[in-house]
Amino acid sequence: MTASTAPAPRSVRRLGDRVFSGAALTGGLIILVALAAVAIFLVAQSIPAIGASSTDIESSGAYPNFWAYVGPLVFGTIWAALLALLFAVPFSIAIALFISHYAPRRIARALGAVIDLLAAIPSVVYGAWGIFVFAPFVQPFYAFLGSTLGWFPLFAGPVSPTGRTILTAALVLAVMVIPIVTSLSREIFLQTPRLNEEAALALGATRWEMIRMAVLPFGRSGIVAASMLGLGRALGETFAVALVLSPSVIVSAFLLKSENPTTIAANIALQFPDSYGLSVNVLIATGLILFVITFVVNAASRAIVGRRGGGKGI
Amino acid sequence: MATTTAVSSNIRAGQLPRYSPVGLLILSLIVTGGLFLVFLLAGMTAAYNVTGAIFFGLVLWVVVTYVASFLVEGSRRAKDRLVTALVCTAFGVALIPLLSLLVTVIARGAERFDGSFFSESMRNVTGVGGGAIHAIVGTVEITLAATVISVPIGLLAAIYLVEYGRGAIARGITFLVDVMTGIPSIVAGLFAYALFILLTGNAAYRSGFGGAVALSLLMIPIVVRSSEEMLKLVPMELREASYALGVPRWLTIGKVVLPTALAGIVTGIMLGIARIIGETAPLLLIAGFTDSMNYNLFNQQMMSLPVYAYTQLTNPGTPTDPFFDRAWTAALVLIAIVLLLNLIARLVARFFAPKLPR
Numbered sequence: 186m187t188a189s190t191a192p193a194p195r196s197v198r199r200l201g202d203r204v205f206s207g208a209a210l211t212g213g214l215i216i217l218v219a220l221a222a223v224a225i226f227l228v229a230q231s232i233p234a235i236g237a238s239s240t241d242i243e244s245s246g247a248y249p250n251f252w253a254y255v256g257p258l259v260f261g262t263i264w265a266a267l268l269a270l271l272f273a274v275p276f277s278i279a280i281a282l283f284i285s286h287y288a289p290r291r292i293a294r295a296l297g298a299v300i301d302l303l304a305a306i307p308s309v310v311y312g313a314w315g316i317f318v319f320a321p322f323v324q325p326f327y328a329f330l331g332s333t334l335g336w337f338p339l340f341a342g343p344v345s346p347t348g349r350t351i352l353t354a355a356l357v358l359a360v361m362v363i364p365i366v367t368s369l370s371r372e373i374f375l376q377t378p379r380l381n382e383e384a385a386l387a388l389g390a391t392r393w394e395m396i397r398m399a400v401l402p403f404g405r406s407g408i409v410a411a412s413m414l415g416l417g418r419a420l421g422e423t424f425a426v427a428l429v430l431s432p433s434v435i436v437s438a439f440l441l442k443s444e445n446p447t448t449i450a451a452n453i454a455l456q457f458p459d460s461y462g463l464s465v466n467v468l469i470a471t472g473l474i475l476f477v478i479t480f481v482v483n484a485a486s487r488a489i490v491g492r493r494g495g496g497k498g499i
Numbered sequence: 500m501a502t503t504t505a506v507s508s509n510i511r512a513g514q515l516p517r518y519s520p521v522g523l524l525i526l527s528l529i530v531t532g533g534l535f536l537v538f539l540l541a542g543m544t545a546a547y548n549v550t551g552a553i554f555f556g557l558v559l560w561v562v563v564t565y566v567a568s569f570l571v572e573g574s575r576r577a578k579d580r581l582v583t584a585l586v587c588t589a590f591g592v593a594l595i596p597l598l599s600l601l602v603t604v605i606a607r608g609a610e611r612f613d614g615s616f617f618s619e620s621m622r623n624v625t626g627v628g629g630g631a632i633h634a635i636v637g638t639v640e641i642t643l644a645a646t647v648i649s650v651p652i653g654l655l656a657a658i659y660l661v662e663y664g665r666g667a668i669a670r671g672i673t674f675l676v677d678v679m680t681g682i683p684s685i686v687a688g689l690f691a692y693a694l695f696i697l698l699t700g701n702a703a704y705r706s707g708f709g710g711a712v713a714l715s716l717l718m719i720p721i722v723v724r725s726s727e728e729m730l731k732l733v734p735m736e737l738r739e740a741s742y743a744l745g746v747p748r749w750l751t752i753g754k755v756v757l758p759t760a761l762a763g764i765v766t767g768i769m770l771g772i773a774r775i776i777g778e779t780a781p782l783l784l785i786a787g788f789t790d791s792m793n794y795n796l797f798n799q800q801m802m803s804l805p806v807y808a809y810t811q812l813t814n815p816g817t818p819t820d821p822f823f824d825r826a827w828t829a830a831l832v833l834i835a836i837v838l839l840l841n842l843i844a845r846l847v848a849r850f851f852a853p854k855l856p857r
Contacts, residue, residue, distance in 0.1 A: 205749035206663050212655025213664065213672045216719060220675050223686070223716070226693040279589030287586055296590070298845075303597055305837050307777025309805045310830045313812055314600045317607075317823075322550075360596045391579035414681070421683020423780040428812065450685045450780065457784050461702065472689040476682070483681035487674070 223476070231470035233463060255471050257436045261351075261446030262475065264438065265426060266419035268355035269362055273419075274412050276359070277366035284367075285374040286396060297371060304364035312428030315357040316349065320429065323356070324348030327441045338438075345443040352440040354429040358422055362415040369414060373407030374400055406489050413486030417479045420450075427451035449475040515571055520584070523567065524560045531556035557588055601834075608831025610824045621790035621802075627821045631829055633792040634807035637707060640796050641786060641803055642776050644711035645718055650768055652715075653722025660723070661730040662752055679720040687716040688781030695785065707793070707801035710786030714775045721774060725767025729760040762851035769844035773837045779805035804833050 235251050284297050324347065331344035377400045385395040401408075426448045437446050447455075449471045457468055516522075535552040561584045569577035619630035656676070660669055691713035695704050733756050741751040757764075787800030788810050808829040815822035 199747050199749075201749045202747055205752065206659075209655045209659035209663055210668075212652050213659040213668065215652050216656055216672055216675055216679070216723070219716060219719070220679060222694070223682070223690045226690055226697065227686070229697075230689075230693045276589050276593060279586045280593050283586045283590040287583065288590075299597070300593065302838070302841075303593070305773060305777075305841055306597075306600065307779065307805055307830075307833050307837065309777070309779045309809050309812075310600065310604060310834060313808065313826060313830055314596075314603060316812070318599060318603050319596075360593075363593055391575055393579040393582040394575065396582075417681045421681075421685065423683070423685050424809065428809075450683055453685050453689070454780055454783060458788075465702070469689050469693060472686050476686045479681050479683055479686075480678060483678055487677050 227469060227473040227476060230466055231473045234466035234470035251467065251470065254467065255449075255474060257446055258449045258452055258471055259474060259478070260436050262420055262448040262450070262478070264446060265351060265355050265358060265448050266416055268352065268440075269358035269419045270412060270416050272356060272359035273362040273366055273415055274408075277363050277411070277415070278370055278408060280363070280367045281370035281374055282396060282400070285371050286392070286400065297368070300364050300367050302364075303360065304368075308361065308422060308424045309428070311357055311361055312424040312426075315353060315425060315429040319357060320348035320353050322348075323353055327352070331441050339440050341439055341442070343443075344441045347443070349429050349431060350441050350443070351430065351445040354426045354445075357425040357429060358419045361422060361425060362419050365418055366411045366415040369411035370404065370408055373404040373411070377403045410486045410489040413482055413489070417482045417486065420448075420479050420482065421475065422448075423450040423454050427454045513572060514576075515568055515580075519567070520564065520580070523563050524556075527560040527563060528553070528556040531559055561585065561588070604827060604831050604834055607824070607827035609828075611828040612831060616825070616828055620792045622792070624790070625816055626818070629821075629825065631802075631804065631807050631825065631832070633789070634802040634804045634829065635832070636792065636794065637786070637801040638776065638803040638805075640794070641707045641710045641714065641782065641801065642772060644708060644796055645714035645775060646768070646772060648711060648715040649718040649722050649771065653719045653771075654726050654764065656719075657723050657726035657730055658752060660727055662748075662756070676720045676723050679716070680724070682716065683780075684713075684717055684778050685780040685784070687713040688784035690716065691781060691785045705785065705787035705800045706798060707786050707796040707803075710782045710801065710803065711796070713781035713785055714778060717778065717781070718771045718775045721771035722768055725770065726760070726764045729763030729767065730756060732763065733759045762847055765851075766844045766848040769840050769847070773840035773844070776840070777805055777833055777837055779809055782806050783809065804829050808833065 280300060284293050284300070288296050324345070327344050327348055327350065330340050334340045381399040381403070382395055385399045386392075390398060427450070430445050430447055430451065431443070435444065435446055437444060453468050453472055457465070460468060532552045534555075535548050539547050561581065564584050565577050565581045568580045572580075615628060616630040617635070618632055619628070620633035621629045621631075622633075656672060660672060663669075664672065688710075691709045692704075694712065695706070695709045696702050737755050737759060738751055741755045742748075746754070782803045783806050786803060786806070788806050789800040789802050793799050793801045808826045811822045811826035811829065
């Protein structure tokens with residue numbers, strides 16, 4: 186079959202061996218081909234959109250070209266993901282520390298599994314929860330923020346009466362990202378050399394001083410990598426944003442207003458079912474840009490892990 | 500507000516008593532609870548503000564703990580206690596959305612958790628009634644198809660990486676599997692769409708199988724990663740013993756390595772299924788949505804549970820309540836399936852794991 190590509194030639198090659206190793210290699214190559222196909226098909230379908238004129242992009246024709254359309258979307262995607270990360274990372278580190286260094290040993294595993302449950306819940310359920318429970322819950326706080334801190338540009342009013350703002354979407358995203366960042370950070374904190382921790386404690390350090398001197402320096406690059414993986418997840422998340430926001434394609438950094446920027450993924454999900462012709466290509470092109478962004482973020486995070494790893498792996 | 504600590508000559512002198520964190524927490528909550536009760540009685544708030552009471556109670560707890568510890572134990576221990584309080588609070592806060600979500604889904608989903616939800620489709624239903632049997636059938640078919648595609652490819656790739664892979668190809672595959680793990684689900688849907696309109700030449704092509712292809716793109720990396728980990732755990736001695744008996748390599752893998760790692764591999768596959776069964780975006784794009792039953796995986800639009808919940812939420816008729824109720828019940832069924840899969844996976848991992856020499 187693929188005997189020519191099979192590695193490590195041997196003196197005796199049984200038929201079964203050749204078939205089996207060939208099949209295993211094929212399985213691996215299918216992955217290579219699949220990913221190449223993703224890139225090729227997306228590019229092929231995107232090319233017509235890049236040069237599209239204004240009328241094709243949306244029925245309103247408000248955008249002079251493709252880049253004017255995709256720019257605000259890219260801004261919205263990155264803005265929402267960064268906001269989400271701003272909330273998620275400190276919480277995740279604290280939770281990971283709680284599970285790895287504070288909780289009693291016997292229940293630590295169970296607590297980790299509970300946090301992992303957050304990752305198991307489908308995103309559409311998060312979206313529904315965001316609309317019906319979370320947004321009404323936070324709206325009074327937004328009203329309070331808007332009235333007391335309205336002078337601060339980010340919190341400028343008028344405050345959305347429904348609470349369905351980019352801040353809500355980012356908070357829901359943060360809840361979805363927390364289990365990812367937590368489980369990775371936890372693994373890294375648990376890998377801290379035992380002797381370093383014990384040496385710190387033996388010198389009379391309190392638990393926090395031990396964590397600051399031994400655990401956090403050891404885990405720093407791991408935390409960065411975990412955060413970037415979380416960022417990758419937050420960038421591509423669709424329905425938490427699509428359901429919570431009533432979106433418009435604008436650039437706006439205000440956190441509390443009714444008018445909010447949307448993300449690439451949410452925009453595709455909302456527009457796609459009603460699209461036809463070239464507007465489908467435009468949406469696919471925005472998807473390609475999302476793919477490139479998440480690819481870069483994920484590859485960077487893997488590179489950080491890899492440089493640090495040295496066989497330990499995560 | 501500092502608690503009085505009797506300075507004595509025992510070993511815990513100069514420290515807060517052991518029960519002080521819990522005691523202070525209860526004390527703080529009582530104080531803020533009482534304060535908000537006063538607000539209520541004074542007519543400053545319309546209803547009793549539970550969130551406010553708990554929130555300010557926690558803030559008070561953190562502050563009081565720090566101050567008390569600072570006065571009694573000094574700044575280093577105070578900082579330690581402060582961080583402990585913050586870390587514990589963070590964990591507690593993270594549980595709130597989980598609990599709130601589960602309570603909401605169970606409470607609101609129970610409304611339509613009845614026989615007709617599991618026996619009727621949405622065909623010709625405009626208001627009350629109707630069900631999701633078409634979505635359940637769709638989800639089962641699409642997920643099974645995705646599993647059938649992903650498991651052989653993922654498992655073979657994992658075998659290649661662990662047993663055969665050397666050099667550039669293996670490194671490339673490992674890297675790409677990592678990259679695949681991060682593909683946004685909506686991009687997987689776009690890929691499947693682009694693939695099938697190219698194959699069929701029909702821009703309106705929709706089918707459950709397309710959804711299965713998109714989902715398998717998301718599932719393959721999960722299967723590869725988990726199987727790889729499990730195969731690596733199989734001790735080298737087992738393989739060497741098998742080779743020493745003259746067993747060829749492929750039989751060694753098939754009869755020694757795979758059975759040893761089977762429980763872990765099954766666990767990984769079930770976690771993979773649990774991950775993709777809730778995916779909405781790719782199915783919305785390529786499998787589409789419909790109100791009618793469709794058993795045929797390869798033709799026409801096919802409903803699935805997540806898309807069902809989404810369409811009920813976003814396109815409600817009037818009155819909206821029956822639509823929202825159905826969405827919540829779909830969410831409840833979905834969460835139940837996901838949690839059940841997770842539970843079974845963990846049980847398999849626990850009870851069928853081989854006893855490895857460590």
